Structures are given as structure tokens and as C-alpha cells.
Amino acid sequence: MMGWDLATATQLTQYKGNASGRGRVTRLGSDYLAAAQNSKDAIHFWTWHKDQVLQRCFTQEPLTALAASPNGAYLVGGGASGTLYCWEAFSGRLLRSWPAHYKAVSCLAFSDSGGLLVSAGEDTLVAAWLLAEVLDEQRDGPAAAAAAVGMARVEPLHTW
Numbered sequence: 001m002m003g004w005d006l007a008t009a010t011q012l013t014q015y016k017g018n019a020s021g022r023g024r025v026t027r028l029g030s031d032y033l034a035a036a037q038n039s040k041d042a043i044h045f046w047t048w049h050k051d052q053v054l055q056r057c058f059t060q061e062p063l064t065a066l067a068a069s070p071n072g073a074y075l076v077g078g079g080a081s082g083t084l085y086c087w088e089a090f091s092g093r094l095l096r097s098w099p100a101h102y103k104a105v106s107c108l109a110f111s112d113s114g115g116l117l118v119s120a121g122e123d124t125l126v127a128a129w130l131l132a133e134v135l136d137e138q139r140d141g142p143a144a145a146a147a148a149v150g151m152a153r154v155e156p157l158h159t160w
Contacts, residue, residue, distance in 0.1 A: 001035065015053075019040075020035040020044075023066070024063065025066065026066050028075060030072070032046065035066070036059075039062055043056070043063065059085065060079070062079065063085075064078055065107050069110050074087065074089055074135075075087045076108055080105075082102055084100040084129075096134055100127060101119065107120040108120075110131075116130060117134065127160075
């Protein structure tokens with residue numbers, strides 16, 4: 001993965017230790033890059049000004065798509081199983097995982113406001129999710145909120 005100055009067409013840096021495909025790299029806030037690694041259960045993080053991996057996080061399964069909220073507070077990954085995972089970016093804490101698609105997730109994107117997450121899958125479905133509902137622990141009841149993060153069901157706002 002390389003960083004370029006678009007105004008001068010000059011290569012600024014080449015980030016080492018990356019093996020990620022299309023839709024698996026995202027800007028995380030204004031200072032970081034995150035990339036889900038091909039065929040690995042891992043996400044690598046870099047700062048803009050260093051070419052070496054800053055942090056590695058391990059995931060439940062290889063991720064096929066990755067997106068960050070516009071403010072960089074949340075990172076969402078989609079797996080080959082169709083499951084979506086939402087992490088708090090700064091702590092790395094998994095906030096929720098839920099079955100979103102019947103086949104692999106192929107694309108993820110946040111709205112400009114960050115309040116809406118859109119996912120697309122190889123099952124040919126596109127779903128819109130309200131981030132507030134994804135983050136709402138009360139939807140599962142007090143027992144589930146106190147328990148470890150599970151595969152709680154989140155309903156999409158709309159599906160195409």
C-alpha cells in the first residue's frame with residue numbers, strides 16, 4: 001500500500017506489512033489507516049507518517065470489508081460468514097457482532113453524518129443500519145448487556 005501526494009503525483013510512503021484487498025482499507029480519524037488482512041484474522045493499523053505497522057488486532061474471522069465512522073470513533077468489519085463486527089476504535093473493544101448477511105459481506109460505508117451504516121453482501125442484499133441501534137445495549141436487555149458480547153440480532157432500517 002502506497003501513499004501519494006495527489007497534487008504533485010509524488011509517492012510519499014509505502015506502508016509495509018500489508019496484504020489487504022479492495023474494500024479492506026479505511027482512514028481511521030485524521031491520523032490512522034486500518035487494513036483488514038487477506039486470509040488472516042487480523043487488522044493492521046498505521047499512522048500516516050510511519051511506514052511500519054503500529055498495531056495489530058486479531059478478529060474472529062477473516063474480514064472481507066472494513067469501514068470507519070467519519071469521526072474515527074467506530075470501526076466496522078464484515079466477515080465471510082456475513083457477520084458484522086463493530087469496535088470502539090480507541091479502546092479496541094468489540095461492542096457488537098450480529099448476523100447481517102447470508103453470504104460474505106462485500107462492502108461497508110458510513111453516511112457523512114456517521115449515523116447510518118450501509119452494508120452489501122454477496123447475497124445481493126444491501127442493508128442500512130442505524131448506528132444508534134447497533135450501539136444500544138438496552139436492546140438486548142440487562143442480562144445480555146452484562147454478559148459477554150454475543151450475536152445479538154439488530155434489525156436493519158431498510159433492506160434492498
